[in-house]
Amino acid sequence: MSHFGRSGPPDITDTYSLLVLNITFRTTADDLFPLFDKYGKVVDIFIPRDRRTGDSRGFAFVRYKYADEAQKAVERLDGRVVDGREITVQFAKYGPNAERIHKGRIIERYQDQGTDLEVEHRDDHYRDRDYRKRSRSRSVERYERERYRGRDRDSRRRSRTYSVSPEYSKDRGRGRYDDERRSRSRSVDSASPVRHSPSPRRSPSPAKDSPLRGESPGRRSRDGRSPTPRSASPQGRRAASYSQSPRNSDVDVSSE
């Protein structure tokens, strides 16, 4: 009765979905269940995990049966420390399949459209999102940011008094959006002074500039008669390792 998300969604109709963010990578649904269940009837808990590694992505979805309980859980568990990490609880904005959600309430099921009209290859969608880093631009287009971006979210908790009305901040989010973009430009200028000067000479990067010019450790030592295995070792030894490594199937040490 604790395996949420494995047996599939039991019944998410008319349920309130909460999004739990900032949870540790080790936090599981079973860990969140007793926490959220104390504040209301938890219908289901699901933690998206990575297709590649299978580990948690750092956030979870908790579905409540009643809105008041969900709202209470948000206010209670938001900012609470779980497993040594501070979690962020808020109403989900998007449905499991972009379904209609009204204030976190799921009206329809994602299976509802699973007939024969528009079933696209979702696998293609999954493999593309290797990194979920800042790929949420799509959300900004429509809903903007209802809170300050970045680490400023701490301020949001202090304003928890207004949390009862998540609609108030629609107008405020717009002003910050422009600011964050400007920030990015400044970063590029400061971090990476692009040099367009026609310098005939190239940057002193003997490391990766010309691996061919890096000389073969073997030939150099033989010619210069300076073994200097100390500095020639890292390159020669590492290269040799790669060559031998993937072919050890045949060689059986028979030890262990």
Place this chain on the structure above:
DNA sequence: GTTGAGCGTT
């Protein structure tokens, strides 16, 4: 597994 902005599966 230190990092961490951010919305989901049978």
